[in-house]
Amino acid sequence: MSVGYLASDSLLGYVLAALVHIALIINIVAVGALVFIWLERKISGRIQDRLGPTRVGGKFGWLQTLADGLKLITKEDLMPAGADGLLFKIAPYVSFCAAIAAYLAIPFAGGDHPFAALRVNSGIFFVLAVLGLEVFGTILAGYSSASKWSLFGAMREAAQVVSYEVPIGMCAVVPVLLVGSLDLVYIGDMQAGLFTNWLVFNDPFTFIAFWVYFTCALASVNRAPFDLAEAESELVAGFHTEYSGLRWSFFFMAEYGSMFSVSLLAAILFLGGWNGPLPVTEWLGLTGEVGTLSWYLGSLIGAANLIGKATFGVCVMMWIRWTLPRLRIDQVMATCLKYCTPIAATMFLGAVLWQYNLPHRNFFGLSDRPAATYAVSEGWELEKAKAEQEKALLEQDIEGAEQSENLDETVESRTAEAVVKTVALRGGN
Amino acid sequence: MDAIYWPSFFFLLFGLLACGFAVAVLLATNIVRMAFYLIMSLSATSGLFFLAGADFVGAMQLMIYVGGTLVLLIFGVMLTSQERFVEMKTMAGDWIFGFLAGGALLVTLCWVAFSVPAWRGIDRAAAEQLQVEPTVAPLAMGLLGARTDEGGEHGYLLFFEIVSVHLLVVLVGAAYLARAKISRGTAAERTSHVEPGAALPK
Amino acid sequence: MLQLPLAHLLNEPIGVAHFMVVGAVMFVCGALCMATKRNALGVLMGIELVLNGANINFIAFGSKYLRNDANTLGLDGQLIALFVIVLAAAEAAVALAIVLNFYNNHDSVDVDRAKQLQG
Numbered sequence: 001m002s003v004g005y006l007a008s009d010s011l012l013g014y015v016l017a018a019l020v021h022i023a024l025i026i027n028i029v030a031v032g033a034l035v036f037i038w039l040e041r042k043i044s045g046r047i048q049d050r051l052g053p054t055r056v057g058g059k060f061g062w063l064q065t066l067a068d069g070l071k072l073i074t075k076e077d078l079m080p081a082g083a084d085g086l087l088f089k090i091a092p093y094v095s096f097c098a099a100i101a102a103y104l105a106i107p108f109a110g111g112d113h114p115f116a117a118l119r120v121n122s123g124i125f126f127v128l129a130v131l132g133l134e135v136f137g138t139i140l141a142g143y144s145s146a147s148k149w150s151l152f153g154a155m156r157e158a159a160q161v162v163s164y165e166v167p168i169g170m171c172a173v174v175p176v177l178l179v180g181s182l183d184l185v186y187i188g189d190m191q192a193g194l195f196t197n198w199l200v201f202n203d204p205f206t207f208i209a210f211w212v213y214f215t216c217a218l219a220s221v222n223r224a225p226f227d228l229a230e231a232e233s234e235l236v237a238g239f240h241t242e243y244s245g246l247r248w249s250f251f252f253m254a255e256y257g258s259m260f261s262v263s264l265l266a267a268i269l270f271l272g273g274w275n276g277p278l279p280v281t282e283w284l285g286l287t288g289e290v291g292t293l294s295w296y297l298g299s300l301i302g303a304a305n306l307i308g309k310a311t312f313g314v315c316v317m318m319w320i321r322w323t324l325p326r327l328r329i330d331q332v333m334a335t336c337l338k339y340c341t342p343i344a345a346t347m348f349l350g351a352v353l354w355q356y357n358l359p360h361r362n363f364f365g366l367s368d369r370p371a372a373t374y375a376v377s378e379g380w381e382l383e384k385a386k387a388e389q390e391k392a393l394l395e396q397d398i399e400g401a402e403q404s405e406n407l408d409e410t411v412e413s414r415t416a417e418a419v420v421k422t423v424a425l426r427g428g429n
Numbered sequence: 430m431d432a433i434y435w436p437s438f439f440f441l442l443f444g445l446l447a448c449g450f451a452v453a454v455l456l457a458t459n460i461v462r463m464a465f466y467l468i469m470s471l472s473a474t475s476g477l478f479f480l481a482g483a484d485f486v487g488a489m490q491l492m493i494y495v496g497g498t499l500v501l502l503i504f505g506v507m508l509t510s511q512e513r514f515v516e517m518k519t520m521a522g523d524w525i526f527g528f529l530a531g532g533a534l535l536v537t538l539c540w541v542a543f544s545v546p547a548w549r550g551i552d553r554a555a556a557e558q559l560q561v562e563p564t565v566a567p568l569a570m571g572l573l574g575a576r577t578d579e580g581g582e583h584g585y586l587l588f589f590e591i592v593s594v595h596l597l598v599v600l601v602g603a604a605y606l607a608r609a610k611i612s613r614g615t616a617a618e619r620t621s622h623v624e625p626g627a628a629l630p631k
Numbered sequence: 632m633l634q635l636p637l638a639h640l641l642n643e644p645i646g647v648a649h650f651m652v653v654g655a656v657m658f659v660c661g662a663l664c665m666a667t668k669r670n671a672l673g674v675l676m677g678i679e680l681v682l683n684g685a686n687i688n689f690i691a692f693g694s695k696y697l698r699n700d701a702n703t704l705g706l707d708g709q710l711i712a713l714f715v716i717v718l719a720a721a722e723a724a725v726a727l728a729i730v731l732n733f734y735n736n737h738d739s740v741d742v743d744r745a746k747q748l749q750g
Contacts, residue, residue, distance in 0.1 A: 121563040129492035538655035550646025
């Protein structure tokens with residue numbers, strides 16, 4: 001990687017590249033929160049037959065969040081007398097860091113050089129793991145506030161997030177299973193072409209898995225109807241009861257950041273990622289060499305696609321929040337353990353059977369997956385094709401030689417060797 | 430001065446974080462602070478795993494260790510942290526004896542680490558030729574009993590199965606163990622244990 | 632004489648030895664935690680630190696980017712580290728159940744008071 005004429009090993013080049021990445025990622029969280037808070041106010045207003053903010057910044061009140069932010073900065077930063085100072089101060093940053101860190105591994109456009117800060121080979125696993133860390137900020141805040149309400153909120157959140165990680169993991173494994181890779185770039189590229197290639201439409205099982213994933217994602221980022229940790233009718237404001245000013249707004253930004261990242265993940269895993277419903281970039285020929293203008297344009301359109309889908313996901317979350325009443329804590333746990341987990345497990349099994357019986361069918365079995373995406377679905381598919389090729393070659397060789405009785409056996413064993421060898425050659429993934 | 434070799438820089442960063450917070454766990458007296466330092470130390474360790482080219486294990490560390498085991502631990506802390514248990518001082522004699530033994534152990538281990546020349550790392554020129562290889566598929570194949578790196582079939586399938594069943598049995602057993610006794614206690618005991626204000630810092 | 636390669640720490644690639652030092656520090660801290668803490672959960676945290684110190688060594692010995700010769704553990708290192716992580720989760724669950732049990736029966740988490748078996 002290099003930035004312009006600065007080589008990657010020079011001090012300036014490396015630091016500059018790092019700073020650009022950091023600035024972009026922080027901007028996604030911070031600007032995203034700015035937009036989403038405004039959006040939430042507008043959407044909640046419309047749902048409740050109000051107008052929402054209308055004054056600050058012109059017609060739609062689009063600068064309202066900025067005004068709120070200024071107000072928050074000028075507010076007094078309170079800390080309860082009995083609080084554990086260090087933990088109380090550090091808790092919002094723990095939440096915020098976890099929310100940012102998830103964006104490290106999320107690609108915004110695909111191809112050989114994806115728009116990603118860091119292309120992690122086990123991308124989805126990493127993102128889910130980091131998203132799970134956000135709960136620590138909540139627990140620390142709840143404990144250190146020296147308030148019963150905070151502690152109750154934190155305990156609820158801890159129990160909830162840990163339980164909901166199980167069905168989320170199972171649902172996320174379904175696309176991984178179909179693609180054959182944990183790499184988010186592969187998973188997104190696999191769904192190129194028409195919207196019929198999107199994994200949500202791949203088969204009935206992925207379709208249901210998507211909805212289960214979305215429900216559980218809603219719960220894991222503590223949005224209504226699962227926002228028991230901050231249930232204002234019971235717990236004042238839950239784990240952030242004692243927080244005020246800028247620290248409180250860090251919790252808020254973390255919440256919106258993780259909402260956006262789980263929506264991004266849903267878009268990449270199920271909704272085609274950076275591929276639009278129609279392959280417009282391909283039709284326009286915007287798939288040039290890396291670094292050319294057409295590549296930049298194509299990738300930018302891809303990123304816009306992805307961000308649009310994720311924003312739509314966030315809007316749906318807001319819609320749900322202002323429509324459904326809050327569940328009780330036992331109902332939340334029952335939803336996870338009695339419904340989401342068994343359904344997710346069943347969908348996982350169903351997807352396995354589907355993949356086994358109808359490996360190349362998609363769109364609920366109505367059409368064939370385009371052959372171009374086989375290459376993306378690395379792993380077994382590719383190994384099998386190679387092994388069959390080698391088997392054919394071997395058979396040709398052996399046909400030339402004399403016939404032997406255990407011909408099939410030798411072919412089988414040599415094919416197995418070839419599989420192991422090709423996997424080794426490709427470094428596995 | 431030579432250009433900075435960035436992996437080394439990040440090793441220093443994560444290594445210092447891991448060691449520093451490990452020492453903080455040792456020196457802290459407040460059990461909740463200890464839990465927090467432990468989280469930081471183990472997260473930094475996962476950074477070290479990434480640096481060593483083990484990205485899957487690093488993510489696993491974050492997911493299971495930091496996201497699972499430590500949440501469990503913190504639950505334990507919160508359930509038992511009555512005022513008198515939050516701060517528990519260690520006796521001075523324990524400290525002196527501990528530091529003598531621990532210091533000796535640490536010096537020995539470090540001396541061993543640097544006594545083998547091959548362990549000191551590779552040349553910079555050779556390091557820059559290295560390509561980072563993905564580890565997910567080889568690990569998965571290894572767990573399923575086929576080795577892609579060395580060939581052959583001396584994988585870990587049986588061990589994998591045993592560990593899975595073991596984990597299941599252990600979790601069921603732990604749930605039973607923690608649950609059975611609570612229901613046997615008297616009502617007065619039970620209410621005294623779930624006193625919500627008891628876990629708050631003073 | 633033992634030479635500590637501290638002078639070129641930032642300019643030269645790090646090796647297994649450096650990882651081992653980090654692992655050793657974590658191991659010793661964990662062992663001391665286990666020995667000195669009176670809170671049962673503190674002892675448990677010590678165990679986690681010890682396991683992690685060991686894990687760092689496994690990963691370092693399994694990595695081929697960290698040493699001069701080709702005698703690495705290879706994938707075995709990472710696989711063993713995976714098993715250690717999983718077993719540590721199991722161990723933590725059981726230990727926590729025992730601690731909670733102890734707390735329920737004796738109303739304390741002080742390991743010094745657990746001497747019923749002393750007879």
